[in-house]
Amino acid sequence: MNRGRVKVCRFCEDKAVFISYKEERVLRRFVTERGKVIPRRMTGTCARHQRGLVRAIKRARHIALMPYVAESVR
Amino acid sequence: MLRDYEMALIVDTQLSDEGVDETVKGYETLLGEQGASIVDVDRWGARKLAYEIRKRPQGNYTFITFQAEPDKVQVIDRACRLDENVLRHLILLAEVPLKQVSEEEEDAQEDSSEDALEATEEVEADDLEEEEESA
Numbered sequence: 741m742n743r744g745r746v747k748v749c750r751f752c753e754d755k756a757v758f759i760s761y762k763e764e765r766v767l768r769r770f771v772t773e774r775g776k777v778i779p780r781r782m783t784g785t786c787a788r789h790q791r792g793l794v795r796a797i798k799r800a801r802h803i804a805l806m807p808y809v810a811e812s813v814r
Numbered sequence: 815m816l817r818d819y820e821m822a823l824i825v826d827t828q829l830s831d832e833g834v835d836e837t838v839k840g841y842e843t844l845l846g847e848q849g850a851s852i853v854d855v856d857r858w859g860a861r862k863l864a865y866e867i868r869k870r871p872q873g874n875y876t877f878i879t880f881q882a883e884p885d886k887v888q889v890i891d892r893a894c895r896l897d898e899n900v901l902r903h904l905i906l907l908a909e910v911p912l913k914q915v916s917e918e919e920e921d922a923q924e925d926s927s928e929d930a931l932e933a934t935e936e937v938e939a940d941d942l943e944e945e946e947e948s949a
Contacts, residue, residue, distance in 0.1 A: 757910075758909045758910065760909060762877070799904065799906070801864070802902065802904055803822045803824060803875075803902055803903075803904050804824065804863040804864045804865055804867060804873065804901075804902060805864060806864050807864040807865050808865065809865075810864075
C-alpha cells in the first residue's frame with residue numbers, strides 16, 4: 741500500500757460516528773482476501789475508528805456477512 | 815427503562831417463503847408480547863452466507879429495531895436460540911439512537927456555535943455547517 745504518504749483515517753474524513761456491521765461493502769476494504777483485519781498502520785485508520793471497525797467486523801462475521809476465514813482466494 | 819435494541823435474524827431458507835415470513839412474524843408477535851415496541855423491520859431477504867451455517871449456504875436476513883425493557887431481551891434471545899429455524903441471531907443495543915438522531919446532531923452544532931464567543935467565529939461555524947450539508 742502507498743507507503744511514505746501520510747494517510748488520513750477514512751472514517752474521520754467522513755465524520756463517521758459509528759461503523760455499522762451491516763455495511764459489508766465498507767468493511768471489506770479493511771480485511772485481506774483471507775478475511776483478516778488489516779492493521780491500522782496500513783490503512784491509516786485512527787485508533788478510535790479502528791476499534792469501532794474491528795467490533796463491526798466481528799459482528800459481521802457472526803451473522804455471516806463476512807467470513808472468519810476465506811479459503812478460496814477470489 | 816426502555817432501551818433501543820436491534821436484532822438480526824437469519825432464518826433457514828429451507829423453509830418455504832411463507833415459512834420464513836411466519837417465523838419473522840412470530841418474532842414480531844413475541845416482541846409485542848414482551849412489551850416491546852417495534853420501530854422498524856428491515857427485510858433483506860435471502861442472501862448467501864459468508865460461510866455455511868448448519869450446512870446451509872444461504873439464509874434469509876431480517877433486521878428488527880425495537881424498544882424494550884432490558885430483562886425482556888433475555889426471553890427473546892432464548893427463543894431465538896431454541897428455534898431451529900433461526901440459523902443465527904444477534905441482539906444488540908442500537909448503534910444509533912433510534913429517534914431524535916437529527917435533533918441531537920443539531921444540538922451538538924448549536925453547542926459548538928455557543929462556544930464561539932465572537933460573532934465572526936459563529937459565522938465560521940455556520941459556514942462549516944453548510945459545507946457539511948452540501949458534502
